[in-house]
Amino acid sequence: MTFNDTLTFSQSSAVLDAPEGLPEAVFWDMDGTLINSEVYWAAAERHVIELHGGTFSDEVPLRARGQSTPRLLQIVQEYIPAHVDPDTLRSEIIGYVIDREREKPCWATGAVELLDVLSQAGIPNVIVSASPRAMVDNMARQAPQGAFVGYVCGEDGLPAKPDPAPYLRAAEIVGADPVNCLVFEDSPVGLQSGGASGATVVAITGFTPEGVVFDGPQVTNIKDYVGLSLDDLANFMELGSLEK
Template identity: 35%
Template sequence: MTESRPSAAPAAVLWDMDGTLVDTEPYWIATEHAMADKYGGTWSQEQALSLVGNDLLSSGRVLKEAWGLPQSPAEVVEELLDGVVARVEESVPWQPGAPELLASLRDAGVPCALVTMSYERFVAPILRHLPAETFRVIVTGDQVERGKPHPEPYLTAAASLGLDPQDCVAIEDSNTGAKSAEAAGCAVLVVENHVPVLDGPRRVFRPTLQGLGPADVATVLAEVAARG
């Protein structure tokens, strides 16, 4: 039986994907290193982590320049996606507590959206492991003109749900993503993963998603509202 949405709950929860819903950052990094080896280039862990949260075309431009590739940034991204999609089709590495929180939000009647800079063909095999319509709205990097850290992705998700971003909580793991959600007006629940995230006026930090439910997400909105 579906519960009614708690009155204190956010109007919606807007989820980042890589590093937040699923721990796929190691897949991206492994693929980047494989491409560096293929093209005789070098690539460090520090360089890889600097791309976390970026829109893919920006990353494609960085990789093209780093390795002096003749391909366009878009072509570099497609090769990168080939490698990462192959890995995620073998195994989906869920972040601890993420599937459980998604399920509890669904049971509480809180709508969720996915806001990711990954492209649709990478998102699809992950969504196949979730119940249909887990996300009422899906915004991918190939659907927006300006990716994170620009607010467009989160503004697009909130508008598609017919909601004010200020009534929504975004869940993020990177500075780039948190900046995007904050600029859109969302309260941001930050769970750090591979990179440290700076403090911000609309950011609330938690060590993990494990054990969190709708009431815990509601406290994020309340904390941000109390700051004025």
């Protein structure tokens, strides 16, 4: 999905002052990257499993992290003794998380400030998530006005991460070569997806639970977005170009 976006005079001026080597666009995974929603997902998984007479395990969020919605439902079903219609599970889990996100968006630390920096520099942003459309659309519309020019979601009919298709689609939305784009991700499958598209990938570790290992292809790991500048993004892109 794309949104209308207008480059203002102040943004045009910022582009003239920007350092060389900046990404043509920045692509953000959503859960655990753009927003700290993993706690909401874990709570939803526990709620639904126990609602249907199952026993929740701490391994559920670890297994479900970064997975597509169909795969998430399969994992949750394993912890419920009787079969539950997938549409019912989907509705219960997604409804729970959306309600929490509407109450409190839970933006990742420094994310909104970085989005503002990118907007002022005229660099487009796209959300690339495996989550359902209703969830991604909700967060895109809660973001600062003009922050995102569009999004890719789990209901777009594309192969799921770690396939590069979601990030290739994001590049199509902005009309950019993925090689010249930057990806923020927080899961192994997401990092693989972004790297396979040809983009430069940075791993966000601030919300990563123990047991999740990042073994590539990111150029660096960062906890959050606090203090990130355009110079930092240019440095990320330079690191990426050295590895390609």
